Amino acid sequence: MKTAILVVPIVMWLAPGAAAQNTPQAQIEKGRIAVTAVCTGCHDTGILRIVEMRQKSVDEWRDTVYKMIGRGAHIMPDEIEPITMYLASVRRPQQPDAAGEGPAILARRCRQCHDVERATTLPAGQNWNTIVDRMMALGAALTPAERRALLAHLTTGSK
Ligand code: HEC
Numbered sequence: 091m092k093t094a095i096l097v098v099p100i101v102m103w104l105a106p107g108a109a110a111q112n113t114p115q116a117q118i119e120k121g122r123i124a125v126t127a128v129c130t131g132c133h134d135t136g137i138l139r140i141v142e143m144r145q146k147s148v149d150e151w152r153d154t155v156y157k158m159i160g161r162g163a164h165i166m167p168d169e170i171e172p173i174t175m176y177l178a179s180v181r182r183p184q185q186p187d188a189a190g191e192g193p194a195i196l197a198r199r200c201r202q203c204h205d206v207e208r209a210t211t212l213p214a215g216q217n218w219n220t221i222v223d224r225m226m227a228l229g230a231a232l233t234p235a236e237r238r239a240l241l242a243h244l245t246t247g248s249k
């Protein structure tokens with residue numbers, strides 16, 4: 091009876107910790123820490139930006155890691171896969187979703203003269219660039235950024 095009471099809390103305490111070590115997220119986090127510690131030694135923090143821009147596949151990053159070991163990078167064998175997974179997981183920073191502002195811009199800049207239905211219906215044979223420029227000539231007060239965002243929105247065909 092006594093042992094049972096003792097064993098249960100220990101098992102509950104160990105299990106989540108053991109599981110967390112093996113999740114892809116935990117591996118990627120381990121890789122992230124190793125990259126910050128190891129790669130910056132030769133490349134400085136500019137390497138993080140390079141990794142963002144390169145977008146290699148898992149296999150290509152694994153090759154790079156081995157190549158860096160060949161150049162003298164101190165990487166433990168059990169860090170190779172986490173580092174590779176981390177490098178392959180890094181995504182380019184996303185551009186802000188410009189097209190997502192489209193409806194707000196339509197409401198702000200177009201709706202005083204006609205409804206959104208009309209303002210988002212492209213007449214046959216025309217293109218949005220020309221129409222938006224014509225509307226600006228008529229008085230739609232779009233900033234350059236709003237013009238870009240609105241065109242992105244209109245050309246995706248959503249309302
Ligand atoms: C001991 C120094 C050293 C360390 C540590 C090091 N590198 Fe390098 N790295 C180099 C040298 C030297 C080059 C240029 C020669 C070459 O391209 O192999 C290079 C080139 C690169 C390149 C460009 C070439 C390619 O194959 O794309 C990338 C990307 C890169 N390293 C990533 C990393 C990453 C990620 C790490 C950490 C896992 C790392 N490096 C750690 C020395 C190092």
Ligand code: HEC
Pocket residue numbers: 196199200201202203204208209210211212213216221222224225228229230231232240
């Ligand atoms: C100052 C008033 C005004 C504003 C603001 C305005 N429009 Fe217009 N719009 C008009 C007039 C007037 C017409 C009809 C004459 C024409 O087509 O040139 C028109 C026509 C249109 C048409 C139909 C074009 C065609 O060839 O049938 C579309 C599409 C359109 N506007 C979209 C927009 C959009 C998108 C905006 C916001 C960027 C906007 N408009 C802002 C006045 C305006």
